[in-house]
Amino acid sequence: MIRNVLGSLVALAGAASAVLSPFRDWYAGRVGHDYRVEDLFGGITATESGVLVSILLPFLAAALLVVVGVVLRSRLVVALAGLVVLGFTILWMVRQGQAAGSLVVAGDGSGLQVGVVNALAGGLLMLIGALLMRGRGRRSRREREPVEPYAAPAADQVDTWPPTQEPGMSVQTSPWPEPEVDPYTGPDPRDPRTRSYPQAPPAESDPRDPVHPPHRPPPQG
DSSP states (O other): OHHHHHHHHHHHHHHHHHHHGGGSEEETTEEGGGSBTTHHHHOOOSOOOOGGGBTHHHHHHHHHHHHHHHHHTOHHHHHHHHHHHHHHHHHHHHHHHHHHSSOOOOTTSSSBOHHHHHHHHHHHHHHHHHHHOOOSOOOOHHHHSOOOOOOOOOTTSOOBSSOOSSOSOOBOOOSSOOOOOOOOOOOOTTOTTSTTSOOOOOTTTOOSOSSSOOOOOOOOO
């Protein structure tokens, strides 16, 4: 998150520097928006250019790409914007060098000036911002893979926990002992519905085992 914010700020600063550069002097006191876009491909001329058809146009497009890349958190789009600015600036330097015979840096303003520096710095800041950004967070492999339902058990296996889509009793073991069921001793004499039913003799008066049936003693021979 911090890298995305820092990279976005650097890239936006680069876009601002690139858009500002055509309004400053580029070469020998001539501002950047005086150079037409077509002069970059056909050769530098002395013809003045309108602002919207000057070198400002590709820089505005690059700045728009930076905004889109920051919103989408796309490193590729931001890097593409930086390459556009650097590409057009270097192409202008090649054409200007051909027209002037050479490129010079002079303190009296007769050579390369601050506008070119702003354009180059803007393109480099865009590339640095793209490197700083992390982009969109990738989902984990478990999130990307579809979740498969529980497979049906084999024909020779009972259904186990957790339950599957196949019907059947679930088998779940418990560490506690199973409760013992009291033996049936007859109807409840307190229930008026079963009061008339025959009652079992009390346990103390019946010597037989109330759970197991009586056994005949073995014959004595």
